[in-house]
Amino acid sequence: MSLIDSVMAGLALVGNWEAFLSLAIGVVIGVVGGAIPGISATMAVALALPFTFPMAPINGILLLLGVYKGGIFGGSIPAILIKTPGTPASSATILDGHPMAERGEAGRALGMALWASCTADFVSNLALIFFAGFLASFALSFGPPEFFALILFSLTIIAGVSGESLLRGALSALLGLLLATIGLDLVYGTNRFTFGDPNLMGGLNFIAVLIGLFAIPEVINMVWHPTGHMGKVQKLGSKWVTFVEYKRCFRSIIRGSFIGVFLGSIPGIGAAPAAFLSYSEARRKSPNKANFGKGEIEGVAASEAGNNGVAGATLIPLLALGVPGDVITAIIIGAFMVHGLQPGPMMFIMNVDIIYGLFIGLILSSGILFVVGGLAIRGFRPVADIPKRILMPMVLVLCIYGVFAVNNNIFDVGVMFVMGGVGFAMGRYHIPPAPFLIAFILGPLLEDNFRQSMLMSGGSPDILLRGPITWVFWALTVLAIVTIARGTLNAAREGN
Amino acid sequence: MQVQLGIGAIVAALFLILYAIPNWVSSPSNVRNIVLSPLFWPYILAGLTAFVGVGLMFSARGAHSEDGPVNPPIEDPGKGALRLVAMAALMVVTFLVMPWLGMVWTSMLAFVALAFLVKTRHPVAAVICAVVVPLVLYAFFAHVASVAIPQGELVRLP
Amino acid sequence: MKLRHLGAVCAMGLGLGALPALAEYPERPINMVIPYGAGGATDISARTIAEPLGNAVGGTLVMSNITGAGGATGSVAVQNAKPDGYTMLFARVGSHSVNPAMKATLPYTLDDYRFVTVYEINPVACAVRPDSGIESMEDLVSLTESEGTSYSSSGVGSMLHLAAVFVLDEFGVTEPLEKATHIPQKGGGAAATAVLNGTATFLCTNTSALASFVANGQLKPLMVTTDEPVPGFDAPSASSLGKPDLTQLVGWTGIAGPDDLPDDVAAKWGAWIAEAAGNEKFVEQMTARGSVIEVMSPEEANEFIETQYNTFRALVDKLGMRIEG
Numbered sequence: 001m002s003l004i005d006s007v008m009a010g011l012a013l014v015g016n017w018e019a020f021l022s023l024a025i026g027v028v029i030g031v032v033g034g035a036i037p038g039i040s041a042t043m044a045v046a047l048a049l050p051f052t053f054p055m056a057p058i059n060g061i062l063l064l065l066g067v068y069k070g071g072i073f074g075g076s077i078p079a080i081l082i083k084t085p086g087t088p089a090s091s092a093t094i095l096d097g098h099p100m101a102e103r104g105e106a107g108r109a110l111g112m113a114l115w116a117s118c119t120a121d122f123v124s125n126l127a128l129i130f131f132a133g134f135l136a137s138f139a140l141s142f143g144p145p146e147f148f149a150l151i152l153f154s155l156t157i158i159a160g161v162s163g164e165s166l167l168r169g170a171l172s173a174l175l176g177l178l179l180a181t182i183g184l185d186l187v188y189g190t191n192r193f194t195f196g197d198p199n200l201m202g203g204l205n206f207i208a209v210l211i212g213l214f215a216i217p218e219v220i221n222m223v224w225h226p227t228g229h230m231g232k233v234q235k236l237g238s239k240w241v242t243f244v245e246y247k248r249c250f251r252s253i254i255r256g257s258f259i260g261v262f263l264g265s266i267p268g269i270g271a272a273p274a275a276f277l278s279y280s281e282a283r284r285k286s287p288n289k290a291n292f293g294k295g296e297i298e299g300v301a302a303s304e305a306g307n308n309g310v311a312g313a314t315l316i317p318l319l320a321l322g323v324p325g326d327v328i329t330a331i332i333i334g335a336f337m338v339h340g341l342q343p344g345p346m347m348f349i350m351n352v353d354i355i356y357g358l359f360i361g362l363i364l365s366s367g368i369l370f371v372v373g374g375l376a377i378r379g380f381r382p383v384a385d386i387p388k389r390i391l392m393p394m395v396l397v398l399c400i401y402g403v404f405a406v407n408n409n410i411f412d413v414g415v416m417f418v419m420g421g422v423g424f425a426m427g428r429y430h431i432p433p434a435p436f437l438i439a440f441i442l443g444p445l446l447e448d449n450f451r452q453s454m455l456m457s458g459g460s461p462d463i464l465l466r467g468p469i470t471w472v473f474w475a476l477t478v479l480a481i482v483t484i485a486r487g488t489l490n491a492a493r494e495g496n
Numbered sequence: 497m498q499v500q501l502g503i504g505a506i507v508a509a510l511f512l513i514l515y516a517i518p519n520w521v522s523s524p525s526n527v528r529n530i531v532l533s534p535l536f537w538p539y540i541l542a543g544l545t546a547f548v549g550v551g552l553m554f555s556a557r558g559a560h561s562e563d564g565p566v567n568p569p570i571e572d573p574g575k576g577a578l579r580l581v582a583m584a585a586l587m588v589v590t591f592l593v594m595p596w597l598g599m600v601w602t603s604m605l606a607f608v609a610l611a612f613l614v615k616t617r618h619p620v621a622a623v624i625c626a627v628v629v630p631l632v633l634y635a636f637f638a639h640v641a642s643v644a645i646p647q648g649e650l651v652r653l654p
Numbered sequence: 655m656k657l658r659h660l661g662a663v664c665a666m667g668l669g670l671g672a673l674p675a676l677a678e679y680p681e682r683p684i685n686m687v688i689p690y691g692a693g694g695a696t697d698i699s700a701r702t703i704a705e706p707l708g709n710a711v712g713g714t715l716v717m718s719n720i721t722g723a724g725g726a727t728g729s730v731a732v733q734n735a736k737p738d739g740y741t742m743l744f745a746r747v748g749s750h751s752v753n754p755a756m757k758a759t760l761p762y763t764l765d766d767y768r769f770v771t772v773y774e775i776n777p778v779a780c781a782v783r784p785d786s787g788i789e790s791m792e793d794l795v796s797l798t799e800s801e802g803t804s805y806s807s808s809g810v811g812s813m814l815h816l817a818a819v820f821v822l823d824e825f826g827v828t829e830p831l832e833k834a835t836h837i838p839q840k841g842g843g844a845a846a847t848a849v850l851n852g853t854a855t856f857l858c859t860n861t862s863a864l865a866s867f868v869a870n871g872q873l874k875p876l877m878v879t880t881d882e883p884v885p886g887f888d889a890p891s892a893s894s895l896g897k898p899d900l901t902q903l904v905g906w907t908g909i910a911g912p913d914d915l916p917d918d919v920a921a922k923w924g925a926w927i928a929e930a931a932g933n934e935k936f937v938e939q940m941t942a943r944g945s946v947i948e949v950m951s952p953e954e955a956n957e958f959i960e961t962q963y964n965t966f967r968a969l970v971d972k973l974g975m976r977i978e979g
Contacts, residue, residue, distance in 0.1 A: 043641075053702075141851065143848075143851050167552050168552070174541060174545045181521075184724070187838060192538070196761070201723035201727065219583075223613055323847050327691065334693045337865075342870065347870075389611065389614045390622055393610040398629075401633045408718035409720055413591060413594065421587075428567060452838075455835055456835075456853060459531065644716040644718045
């Protein structure tokens with residue numbers, strides 16, 4: 001079958017209002033779900049899954065993909081408005097989005113988040129369509145040693161989000177790494193800091209830590225200083241994002257999209273690190289470097305481009321190899337199987353109409369996201385007008401429900417409270433929370449991949465340099481460390 | 497502040513190395529290779545923490561004391577501290593009471609307590625929200641998202 | 655806006671008063687705990703049976719994923735729940751026969767649960783990469799004996815972990831723990847990927863998890879742990895290879911409550927599950943994923959799990975695999 005035939009077959013499958021409607025419903029569910037802290041994109045997809053069973057396969061899968069994409073964007077709404085990331089992927093958006101909201105420019109930040117998300121989504125979908133085969137073959141050459149080198153390099157992005165002091169950033173990261181060791185050991189299954197509690201054996205819940213670290217300290221700050229927000233208007237603001245600003249941020253958006261595509265096509269990394277990497281790259285390249293973290297619109301654009309760039313690309317290993325890139329695609333694979341479809345190379349031969357139908361649907365989804373996202377921003381406008389001393393108790397209650405709902409476990413609410421205290425103390429000592437979070441995500445991956453490599457080689461460290469991919473990432477790591485060290489020394493010299 | 501942090505990091509690292517890791521991390525006796533031991537990574541992290549602590553103290557000595565970041569002062573630090581203690585108590589009580597009283601009722605009480613702790617200017621609105629928000633959230637999570645929100649022993653919602 | 659909320663509040667208050675004082679079980683939604691994450695074998699099985707089961711029960715079933723520690727976190731939540739039949743568990747081979755056999759520090763034992771049924775069985779298959787040069791179990795065993803091999807699993811104490819050791823032991827490999835390296839991964843998907851990208855030599859897991867890789871020719875099955883060959887798997891069965899003991903090595907999903915679950919509740923569940931598992935669409939969906947639907951009565955289920963546990967426990971003790979720390 002030629003390409004044209006394939007495209008036509010795909011069009012025949014999705015060229016009807018049912019397909020379009022399922023995609024739109026999916027995006028709406030995703031945006032709303034993502035906008036509610038505690039309902040992550042993962043959860044929204046899982047909740048929607050059973051409803052897709054009775055639908056035609058292509059419509060059901062399109063609905064789930066819509067939920068996924070909508071959820072990743074939706075998470076940025078509460079991240080900007082109330083400093084609570086709706087999904088882990090939007091944690092990087094807080095760094096500049098929330099300061100903008102505090103300045104009364106939430107509308108501008110949300111608008112840029114939407115534009116960046118849609119652009120990155122589109123780039124990511126194109127990447128999926130054109131490079132699926134190529135990138136998929138690349139993805140499979142990532143074994144533990146390659147992952148180890150990649151994650152080591154990713155950890156250098158901590159320097160980019162450390163703020164004013166690299167040492168305090170490092171301390172924050174170490175705290176995250178230490179807390180991530182709680183739970184069962186990967187290789188031997190023995191207990192680490194669990195005190196015999198079955199709730200701790202599973203490790204600290206990521207969402208509980210995340211919300212505890214970012215949202216609860218806001219509540220505690222309000223308790224410490226109830227009138228501190230007076231005079232700071234927190235409104236959506238009349239200012240909307242302009243095309244000139246979009247053009248100014250376009251380079252960062254495209255760079256972020258490609259970072260997202262690259263990290264997304266490798267199974268097991270996910271959207272949050274992509275957002276942080278994209279953010280720190282944008283900061284490094286920007287002429288307004290000093291303004292990052294204080295409400296720089298380019299920071300919002302870069303983070304949102306990074307996390308939405310992942311959304312299409314995680315489908316590359318899924319469709320080309322049948323390998324899920326993250327939890328969400330693992331659920332989506334379940335949907336394929338329920339409909340008797342088996343993702344993998346054979347699907348490009350056996351079900352080419354479905355593959356092309358999905359491609360066409362995905363391209364449409366970027367447009368739908370743009371419309372639905374625009375409406376959602378206006379719909380969530382009242383949140384910005386609630387008096388802050390009523391909003392904060394609301395945030396507290398919302399966090400309690402949300403954190404519980406993630407894993408149906410009251411223990412996680414306790415974890416969230418404790419992390420809130422930790423976050424407040426860190427704030428008092430000006431220790432930035434972002435490095436903590438990145439380290440908490442990447443720490444276990446780093447350790448696991450290191451130990452898996454050691455198991456493979458029987459303890460010989462040579463395996464860590466086994467191929468060109470590892471060499472590239474080791475070189476990048478060294479380069480990043482040298483750059484950071486030089487920057488720090490220069491800053492110290494200027495300071496004196 | 498830098499010095500306090502540095503000392504804190506060193507003390508924490510020493511505690512980890514000397515007490516916490518040997519006692520609270522268990523390792524099987526038949527580990528073939530030191531780098532594969534469950535203890536290896538925690539020890540590395542503890543060592544790095546000590547290193548950063550030393551770095552913080554060293555850099556603090558070189559810098560002028562007024563260089564460091566400062567927290568904005570508040571008018572009533574004494575009462576502020578009391579409020580923080582009250583907040584801590586609120587969180588502990590919320591966590592302990594929730595399985596028994598149910599999430600909805602506990603959140604209502606927590607909402608009211610917090611709103612009055614921060615001396616809200618809209619007490620009536622706060623009470624109305626305190627009742628409505630947990631109920632709406634309950635309706636959404638329990639009936640739309642199908643989450644088994646803990647109901648408690650006393651009064652159950654449909 | 656506020657008025658409408660108030661209305662909603664009043665309506666809820668009325669609903670409260672309208673609850674019947676004495677009603678037959680179940681008078682309110684039943685919380686069904688799934689101790690594994692979304693998208694896994696247990697989750698899909700549970701969510702597929704949810705609809706027919708809900709119809710049979712005639713009430714609402716609320717599916718709750720409580721993940722962590724290889725199924726232990728969710729299992730403990732049910733162990734500590736009130737035995738009123740309103741908190742039930744989707745138990746799985748990993749959480750309720752491999753874990754208790756392997757982990758000394760596990761906070762629960764089989765005696766803490768009352769099984770009302772086992773409704774689904776998944777055979778296990780061992781697979782390698784087609785370009786690995788391994789054509790049969792014989793090749794795999796001789797390679798393990800000469801050079802050593804490695805296998806992936808979804809974690810320490812998972813069924814995949816025990817399955818690989820069990821198979822090697824049955825095929826006469828002495829000291830399988832020394833000759834084959836266990837490379838644990840996080841989750842079943844990662845375990846399959848590890849074999850695909852050459853990190854590990856082979857894995858033994860449920861046929862449902864392998865079906866798509868086998869159909870696409872990405873993995874080559876060497877054996878299935880059944881009496882009869884499994885459709886879609888071009889590999890000999892354990893019985894035809896002369897290892898009938900391996901047919902003990904199967905995955906299963908069942909439903910359990912806390913151990914002092916009342917008899918009438920258990921009896922009701924027995925009837926419900928028999929009705930739900932007869933649902934044609936359910937059977938069709940599960941069979942398409944490589945499962946065998948086989949409803950066991952509470953007694954049969956208990957005996958089945960007990961036997962499997964003892965088999966596993968004997969192997970674990972023989973090889974010194976028990977995790978003490």
